[in-house]
Amino acid sequence: MPELPEVETIKRQFERALMGRKVTSVDIGLQKMIRGRADAFARAVSGARFTGARRRAKLLMLDLSNGYTILIHLKVSGQLLYMPSETGIDKHTHVVFHLDNGMDLRLRDVRQFGYLKLAHREEATGMPEVRDLGPEALDVSLEQFRTALARRRNSKVKAALMDQRIIAGVGNIYSDEALFCARISPERLVSALDADEEARLYRCLRELLNSSIMRRGTSVALYVDLFGKKGENQHYLKVYGRSGKPCEICAGKIKRIKVAGRSAHFCPSCQK
DNA sequence: AGCTGTACCTGCAGGC
DNA sequence: TGCCTGCAGGTACAGC
Numbered sequence: 001m002p003e004l005p006e007v008e009t010i011k012r013q014f015e016r017a018l019m020g021r022k023v024t025s026v027d028i029g030l031q032k033m034i035r036g037r038a039d040a041f042a043r044a045v046s047g048a049r050f051t052g053a054r055r056r057a058k059l060l061m062l063d064l065s066n067g068y069t070i071l072i073h074l075k076v077s078g079q080l081l082y083m084p085s086e087t088g089i090d091k092h093t094h095v096v097f098h099l100d101n102g103m104d105l106r107l108r109d110v111r112q113f114g115y116l117k118l119a120h121r122e123e124a125t126g127m128p129e130v131r132d133l134g135p136e137a138l139d140v141s142l143e144q145f146r147t148a149l150a151r152r153r154n155s156k157v158k159a160a161l162m163d164q165r166i167i168a169g170v171g172n173i174y175s176d177e178a179l180f181c182a183r184i185s186p187e188r189l190v191s192a193l194d195a196d197e198e199a200r201l202y203r204c205l206r207e208l209l210n211s212s213i214m215r216r217g218t219s220v221a222l223y224v225d226l227f228g229k230k231g232e233n234q235h236y237l238k239v240y241g242r243s244g245k246p247c248e249i250c251a252g253k254i255k256r257i258k259v260a261g262r263s264a265h266f267c268p269s270c271q272k
Numbered sequence: 273a274g275c276t277g278t279a280c281c282t283g284c285a286g287g288c
Numbered sequence: 289t290g291c292c293t294g295c296a297g298g299t300a301c302a303g304c
Contacts, residue, residue, distance in 0.1 A: 001297060058298080076297040077282085092282090111281050113298070129299090155275080164299085171298070221297080261277065263296075 002074040003058055004137055004169030005212035006223050006231070010080055011055045013226035014062070017082055022049045022100040023064075030094035033107060035117040044068055044118055045097065057133050057168035061124055069124040071117040072107070077222045078114030081106045110222060133168040138209055140167065145202045149190050157193065157201070158186035159260035170205065173218055173240045176265045178205040180239045185271045186264040187257075211236070239265040 002010075026042040028034060034041045045064065052063035060072040060080070072080065085104045089096065095107040095116060107116065119127055134148055148167055152160040160166050161175040170178075179186050181204035184197055193201070212218055217231035220241055224230055238248055243256035247267040256265050 003298095073298085075299070109281095110283070111297075113280065152274090159275090162298090172296095260275090262298095 001076045001171060001173070001221060002078065002217075002223055003171035003174055004055075005174070005209055005233070006217035006225075007055050007058050007060050007074070007169075008213050009217045009231065010226050011053045011060055013082075014050075014053045014060075014080075017226065018050050018099070018105065019053075020049055020051075021103075023047065023097050023105075024100050025098045027096040027098070028094070029089075029096075030112065033094045033109065033112065033115055035115045041116065041118050045070065056125070056130055057136065057164055058171070059130060063121055067121050069119050069121045071115075071119055071124060071127065071129070073115055073129070074109070075111070075113035075115075077111040078107065078109040079222065079224055079228075080226060081108055081224070081228055082226045083228065133164050134166045135168060137167050137169040137205060140202075142199060142202050146198055149193075149198065153189070153191040155190055156186060156259055157184060157188050157190050158262070158264050160190050161201075161205075162260075162262065169209070172262055172264075173220065173237070174205065174208055174212070176240045177208050177238060180266060180271060181208060183271050185268075186259045186266050188272075239267060241265065 023045050026045050028038045028042055031038040048064035048066040050062055051065050054061040058073065062070040082103060082105055085098060085102055092110045093106050093108045097105040099105060124130065135144055140148065149160055152163060152166055158175055158179060161170050178201060182197065182200040184201060212233040215232035216225050217223060218233040219230035220234050239254050242254045243265055245254050247254055247270055249270050250267065252267060252269045254265055255268055256263055
């Protein structure tokens with residue numbers, strides 16, 4: 001599912017492929033994919049050009065020449081796709097931006113959890129879904145990371161890592177992988193981490209996010225990049241989606257448990 | 273306030 | 289076989 005590296009991948013590809021392109025019209029097949037009025041959304045976007053792309057946590061923001069910004073959250077199964085307009089539209093494609101070069105930008109979302117939202121450019125970062133986010137996972141210093149985590153000292157470390165108000169951009173895949181890399185159990189309380197463990201977790205998280213960006217993200221389930229291509233990082237996962245399989249370090253079985261209502265994958269003998 | 277549980281939605285795995 | 293149930297996922301929101 002799209003987390004920080006996947007959204008960053010789409011953002012970078014969008015910047016190279018769609019900057020300056022004009023939206024000639026917008027088709028909305030499923031109104032509820034738009035937060036706010038769908039007809040007003042289509043009217044506001046039609047005729048504008050893309051002038052910029054930004055990412056904040058897992059949110060993608062597309063700036064338009066008319067002063068509007070489109071906020072996009074892909075949630076679990078959303079795909080943002082750039083393809084020729086003549087390509088057939090399947091039942092999971094809910095919004096189509098027709099462009100001035102014979103291409104479309106399409107939102108496809110099997111689970112229908114994602115959304116598009118229109119904002120004025122200067123107000124986009126003040127919207128509740130942006131305003132309440134904690135510091136970017138790749139922008140924090142070790143000291144800021146410690147301070148942020150401490151805000152949930154009584155929580156399990158897995159829950160704190162995935163809390164977007166604490167650290168923004170990390171989801172289930174990268175929290176599991178970072179905890180394995182740092183040899184910390186997802187069930188450990190934040191308050192029980194020592195300084196060395198916090199530092200390991202910080203470095204592991206950064207390295208894993210950065211290397212996944214280099215590999216255009218992790219394609220488990222439905223994630224594909226802007227061109228509909230799978231990423232490569234799924235081939236490097238150590239624990240996520242590997243329950244029952246041998247740990248690469250100790251050959252013991254990877255376990256899956258529930259932590260704070262979410263599935264957590266880990267090696268019980270390597271992670272303490 | 274701060275945490276946990278549940279709804280949202282669909283496809284798919286597993287059981288019989 | 290094929291039906292049926294349960295589960296996965298990120299976030300918003302209800303409720304303790």
